[in-house]
Amino acid sequence: MDNINMDNTKETNGNRKSISEKVRTILLNNLLIFLLILSLILGIGLGTALRTVQPPLKSRDIGYLRFPGDLLMNMLSFLIVPLIISSLISGLSSLDTRASGKIGLRAIIYYLTTTLAAVILGIVLSVTIQPGSRGGDPDDIIQGDGDRVVNTVDTFLDLIRQCFPDNIVEMCFKKTLTEQVLKNDTTGKTVDDVNTTTVSMVTTNNPDGTVTPDNGIMVEPVKVYEPMLVKQDGINVLGMVVFSVFLGVILGKMGPRGKPLIDLFDCICESTMILVKLVIWYSPIGIMCLIAAKVVEIDDLGKTFEQLAFYFLTVMLGLFLHGFLTLPLLYFVIVRKNPFLYLYGVLEAIVTALATASSSATMPVTMRCLEDRNGVDSRVVKFVIPVGATINMDGTALYEAVAVLFIGQMRGFDMDIGRIITISVTATAAAIGAAGVPQAGLVTMVIVLSAVGFPTEDVALILAVDWLLDRFRTAINVLGDAFGAGIVHHLSRDELQKLDNYSKSEASNTVPGSTRSTENNALLNDNTRYKNYSGTDNDGYIEKEEET
Numbered sequence: 315m316d317n318i319n320m321d322n323t324k325e326t327n328g329n330r331k332s333i334s335e336k337v338r339t340i341l342l343n344n345l346l347i348f349l350l351i352l353s354l355i356l357g358i359g360l361g362t363a364l365r366t367v368q369p370p371l372k373s374r375d376i377g378y379l380r381f382p383g384d385l386l387m388n389m390l391s392f393l394i395v396p397l398i399i400s401s402l403i404s405g406l407s408s409l410d411t412r413a414s415g416k417i418g419l420r421a422i423i424y425y426l427t428t429t430l431a432a433v434i435l436g437i438v439l440s441v442t443i444q445p446g447s448r449g450g451d452p453d454d455i456i457q458g459d460g461d462r463v464v465n466t467v468d469t470f471l472d473l474i475r476q477c478f479p480d481n482i483v484e485m486c487f488k489k490t491l492t493e494q495v496l497k498n499d500t501t502g503k504t505v506d507d508v509n510t511t512t513v514s515m516v517t518t519n520n521p522d523g524t525v526t527p528d529n530g531i532m533v534e535p536v537k538v539y540e541p542m543l544v545k546q547d548g549i550n551v552l553g554m555v556v557f558s559v560f561l562g563v564i565l566g567k568m569g570p571r572g573k574p575l576i577d578l579f580d581c582i583c584e585s586t587m588i589l590v591k592l593v594i595w596y597s598p599i600g601i602m603c604l605i606a607a608k609v610v611e612i613d614d615l616g617k618t619f620e621q622l623a624f625y626f627l628t629v630m631l632g633l634f635l636h637g638f639l640t641l642p643l644l645y646f647v648i649v650r651k652n653p654f655l656y657l658y659g660v661l662e663a664i665v666t667a668l669a670t671a672s673s674s675a676t677m678p679v680t681m682r683c684l685e686d687r688n689g690v691d692s693r694v695v696k697f698v699i700p701v702g703a704t705i706n707m708d709g710t711a712l713y714e715a716v717a718v719l720f721i722g723q724m725r726g727f728d729m730d731i732g733r734i735i736t737i738s739v740t741a742t743a744a745a746i747g748a749a750g751v752p753q754a755g756l757v758t759m760v761i762v763l764s765a766v767g768f769p770t771e772d773v774a775l776i777l778a779v780d781w782l783l784d785r786f787r788t789a790i791n792v793l794g795d796a797f798g799a800g801i802v803h804h805l806s807r808d809e810l811q812k813l814d815n816y817s818k819s820e821a822s823n824t825v826p827g828s829t830r831s832t833e834n835n836a837l838l839n840d841n842t843r844y845k846n847y848s849g850t851d852n853d854g855y856i857e858k859e860e861e862t
């Protein structure tokens with residue numbers, strides 16, 4: 315009797331403990347979201363208040379204000395390289411070639427479909443609202459000289475070249491680009507500054523070290539742009555993704571021989587994700603400072619904003635419809651689950667995207683949200699998110715389409731069907747090629763502009779509001795990746811289940827000491843690693859949140 319009582323008491327205590335643990339977990343999970351939203355609001359409030367301070371803050375003071383935010387950006391950017399390489403290798407090596415092929419194909423189909431849907435939505439909205447016909451005089455709006463000449467073919471070749479870096483170490487901090495170098499047509503000498511159009515003097519260097527002008531003539535350099543390959547600062551994410559995908563698949567096929575390296579990358583991936591969790595708890599402070607500093611430093615946009623208001627609103631409407639209607643609807647139709655509950659699970663990533671304007675920097679947070687909060691299979695997350703953060707940019711694609719049509723309408727160009735189709739195709743390509751860093755879409759937009767024959771320097775027309783639109787389109791880029799992972803997970807559940815069953819049965823048939831046994835144990839390890847998501851519902855997610 316006593317025993318039963320004791321057992322009951324133990325059980326009640328256990329229940330109470332597990333309930334209080336659950337409540338604690340729910341509070342902790344939501345506390346972070348609450349803190350992140352609060353940090354956004356506080357950032358805007360603090361920034362607005364500081365704008366009224368007299369004398370106005372100097373750039374040094376703004377730098378001090380942004381300092382904690384810069385630290386956050388550094389921490390997130392620091393995690394990109396180890397996370398992309400290790401998660402792709404670890405994820406792909408744990409799948410068999412057939413499963414990874416199917417998952418990859420589904421992901422690519424999803425990326426292309428949703429990006430194209432975003433572009434079409436952007437085109438429909440621009441044609442309906444006609445933002446460019448409602449703005450002011452383009453020459454009033456232009457900021458800076460916007461003098462860049464970029465060739466579409468060169469840009470495409472750059473993207474392909476980036477997929478195959480020539481140096482494994484250098485790809486972590488440099489990428490190759492074709493620069494247009496301005497040459498002086500008269501002399502054939504390179505002009506120092508590519509954007510220099512000032513009159514220069516043709517000179518001859520004398521053997522005695524003196525310089526004399528050639529006949530004393532001043533020659534205005536004629537702009538002749540010559541392509542030249544240069545190395546530019548920045549992570550070559552595309553190259554890293556291609557390399558890691560291949561290495562992951564090869565290691566997975568190597569069986570026991572590949573296991574030590576797979577274990578190493580598994581370990582790097584797991585430990586990096588633990589670091590991500592630490593960084594996430596610091597992020598509210600960083601985000602508040604990033605936003606406050608941005609609000610303080612923006613120019614008074616008054617008139618320019620007025621002229622760009624319709625353009626701004628068209629992009630915002632498009633992003634809103636794509637992020638809160640198209641994507642959730644697609645998720646609901648395919649997965650048959652509440653898309654807004656899923657969206658709530660990735661809110662931390664959305665807020666981080668709004669603050670950092672970089673889907674690459676947000677990638678660690680997105681992965682953590684999907685695995686821990688939405689319970690998406692980690693094999694899918696490790697594969698789909700690094701690739702998605704690099705090439706799947708729905709928000710950027712939509713924005714590029716609207717921006718190019720806006721420029722065309724403002725300049726009074728004819729918008730025939732041929733041009734519209736060209737915009738759809740090139741905007742999709744430009745979004746795929748854009749890096750996941752702030753305002754990368756602005757750079758790749760020249761592909762679209764030059765493809766339809768608009769002056770590429772007209773990107774300067776939309777510069778004034780780009781920093782703000784960048785944040786919102788990055789949030790939609792991240793949301794697109796997140797929904798993609800959920801959808802691909804759902805569609806791939808049979809393959810994943812089969813893989814798990816196979817691993818289990820192989821493990822139980824292990825003959826100790828044989829080569830097969832090592833191979834099977836490797837699979838068993840993988841299986842144990844991913845066991846955490848089975849035992850939930852069929853798809854393994856959302857419900858898992860309660861377990862954590």
Ligand code: ASP
Nearest residue numbers: 672673750751753754755
């Ligand atoms: N900032 C965007 C991103 O990181 C890219 C862009 O559209 O400029 O996803």
